[in-house]
Amino acid sequence: MLTVLLILIPLVTGLITFGLSGRGAKVLSLVSSLATLAVALAAWSQFRTAPEALSFTAEWIPQLNSQLNFGLDGLSLMLVLLTTISFPLIFITVFSRNYEKAGAFYGLMLLSQAGMLGVFLTYDALLFYVFWELALIPVYFLCSMWGGEKAIPVTFKFFVYTFAGSLLMLVGIIYIYFQTEGSFSWQAFTSLSLSNSEQSWLFWLFFVAFAIKMPVFPFHTWQPDTYEQSPTAVTMVLSGIMVKMGLFGVMRWLMPVLPQGAYMWQEAAILLSVIGIIYASCIAIMQSDLKKLIAYSSIAHIGLMSAAIFANNEQSLAGVQVQMFNHGINIIGLWIIIEVIEQRLGTKNMQQLGGIAAVAPKLSILLVIISLANIALPLTNGFIGEFLMFSGLFQHNVWFAAVSAIAIILAAVYMLRMLQKVLFGEANALTSTTSDLKGGEMLALVCITAMIFVLGFYPKPLLELVSGSGIQNTVAALTGR
Structure with missing residues (x-):
């Protein structure tokens, strides 16, 4: 019931x-x-x-x-x-x-x-x-x-x-x-x-x-x-x-x-996914609009999950399931902060921002943490799922995995570039008067940050769910009955 x-x-x-x-x-x-x-x-x-x-x-x-x-x-x-x-x-x-x-x-x-x-x-x-x-x-x-x-x-x-x-x-x-x-x-x-x-x-x-x-x-x-x-x-x-x-x-x-x-059609599906990973990562680097940057980042992350599904082994499928949860939490955290910035300042254009760290330290600290989780820094929740997915993809095809791994570098480029343009430098006339996080915003982001660290240090609860999800049956299906 x-x-x-x-x-x-x-x-x-x-x-x-x-x-x-x-x-x-x-x-x-x-x-x-x-x-x-x-x-x-x-x-x-x-x-x-x-x-x-x-x-x-x-x-x-x-x-x-x-x-x-x-x-x-x-x-x-x-x-x-x-x-x-x-x-x-x-x-x-x-x-x-x-x-x-x-x-x-x-x-x-x-x-x-x-x-x-x-x-x-x-x-x-x-x-x-x-x-x-x-x-x-x-x-x-x-x-x-x-x-x-x-x-x-x-x-x-x-x-x-x-x-x-x-x-x-x-x-x-x-x-x-x-x-x-x-x-x-x-x-x-x-x-x-x-x-x-x-x-x-x-x-x-x-x-x-x-x-x-x-x-x-x-x-x-x-x-x-x-x-x-x-x-x-x-x-x-x-x-x-x-x-x-x-x-x-x-x-x-x-x-x-x-x-x-x-x-x-396994290889064709992986090829489309890998093309999407690199393409979306490159487009993300070129964005000045915060929403579009995160949108293309999401395409790259989902592309990696799609490729890992078709890599047909237990590690990749376990990684996908863990990462589905962790990506969802992290991406919502990023959208919350973008919502706060857009509501406070009336813009989501990075060229018009800068210096927010000096006037909104709580927002800045949480944005840095969530951004690092989004690029799968070790001991954040994004690491274990991405590590399992790449391990499974390497087992399936080294070349697909090697090309996909370029996205790790590209993700670091566009996320760190975003942090630099939004948070650091001199505050301008627009950003100098912004206010820091308030009640509900702070509560939601603290909950997300707590999950980032707890699941980064202790991913066992998610891995236990994965172990009971019928991965073996899926692998058997992909390798042919």
């Missing part, structure tokens, strides 16, 4: 929030997110003793043999924890902001949370598709209604990209459904033996859908503009959590269902 509550709480409270305004919408959203986090922690506790008790099955559409089939393994629990931790941090950060039509804004945020949690929890392909779309639609309205001056065309591009990918995935789901003789269950999909030719073309239907969501080169072009034009709270959801839906889809559905297809 805990798995059902994880979806019902944000779904029901999100619908109620539409009828509220102002402070009432803020308070209910924050309370809802904290309640969902409490349920997730209870599920984590039960997962360690009786994981089978977290399964839930009920009839949904009997005519199609589709069920409400929910469950948790290490992979899905990792992403459930990321989602339920992130939303309270986001709501605490923006609590002092006044959004027009606040009830609709916070209601849509909670509905997107319900959709993402449904994606991570379901073991029914049709229900997976429904939640996949449920997560997308609220974000479309959030971006278009509360975004920047170019929000409408940018959001339209984002919607067309992701909806087109979703339709490709739906075609693949329907085809496989008929091959199973009428079942949408994950068990029926994974036990089906499709021919190599079927798996080959089906692979691209699913991979393109998931690659757009991540995004992976060359399906990434919607992302930088969307991140720039979206309200920062929505950008946190997109980059911290929603992109993980694509990685999750590959690991939960694509590889176990289409093992031979994944094996045949």
Whole structure:
């Protein structure tokens, strides 16, 4: 029942929030997110003793043999924890902001949370598709209604990209459904033996859908503009959590269902990912806009995770799962600070900043810590996942790993350059009067910093989840059944 509550709480409270305004919408959203986090922690506790008790099955559409089939393994629990931790941090950060039509804004945020949690929890392909779309639609309205001056065309591009990918995935789901003789269950999909030719073309239907969501080169072009034009709270959801839906889809559905297809196109998928890593890192170095810099940084990080998934060994897959959580936490921390800078100074152009360290020391210290975690400095949370991913990638192909490793240097260049331009030097007329972090902002960033150090020094809790996530089955799928 805990798995059902994880979806019902944000779904029901999100619908109620539409009828509220102002402070009432803020308070209910924050309370809802904290309640969902409490349920997730209870599920984590039960997962360690009786994981089978977290399964839930009920009839949904009997005519199609589709069920409400929910469950948790290490992979899905990792992403459930990321989602339920992130939303309270986001709501605490923006609590002092006044959004027009606040009830609709916070209601849509909670509905997107319900959709993402449904994606991570379901073991029914049709229900997976429904939640996949449920997560997308609220974000479309959030971006278009509360975004920047170019929000409408940018959001339209984002919607067309992701909806087109979703339709490709739906075609693949329907085809496989008929091959199973009428079942949408994950068990029926994974036990089906499709021919190599079927798996080959089906692979691209699913991979393109998931690659757009991540995004992976060359399906990434919607992302930088969307991140720039979206309200920062929505950008946190997109980059911290929603992109993980694509990685999750590959690991939960694509590889176990289409093992031979994944094996045949393995090198092509890694090549696209590696191209994206270097391309995005080089573009990030050239950026003066803080939002676009972090957007391209995220493309590079996700590209490494994508390459590591297809590297087909336990180290790389373990690293991906750990890094999905840690990247989400770190990137949300960066977006919080960018939100603070933009709200205080009215700009996100690094050329107009400088000298903030002298007037906002708390912000500066936390930005340095989170930036170092983002480039995987040892003893920060970003290190262990990245180390495992590169180790697995080296085992698979030394050349792919060597090229990808260039991104470590490039990441240090663009992140340290950002710190230099934003924090150091002489304060100018714009930055000299800025104020330091306040209540909710400080609380959220301190929580993120604590997780950076705790998981950097002691990553065992995440590694324990990884060990129970069925990595061996995924490896077996990629190497051919």
